[in-house]
Amino acid sequence: MEAINACPHHGFDTWLLVSYFYDxxxxxxxxxxxxxxxxxxxxxxxxxxxxxxxxxxxxSRG
Known part of the structure; x- marks a missing residue:
């Protein structure tokens, strides 16, 4: 999530990021x-x- 938050203008919709991650x-x-x-x-x-x-x-980080 830090990578996404550090680069909020990546241009991908949230649903697409979730889908890519899950897939x-x-x-x-x-x-x-x-x-x-x-x-x-x-x-x-x-x-x-x-x-x-x-x-x-x-x-997960503990």
Whole structure:
């Protein structure tokens, strides 16, 4: 998220960034993400998805 925040004028819509990120994940990581968010991650609106990814990144740092 820091890279996105550091370069806010990248020109991509939030939904596209979320989609690219999700599509780049392995199936096991997608399953873990789905479990962590309590359902279908890609059904979240783009802002909710980015907030959730920010949360996951934060708690992963310890």
């Amino acid at each position: 780049g994940m392995s199936s096991s990581m997608k399953q873990l993400l789905e479990t962590m968010c309590g359902g279908d991650f890609m059904s979240k609106n783009p802002e909710e998805a980015m907030d959730f990814l920010s949360y996951v990144a934060e708690v």
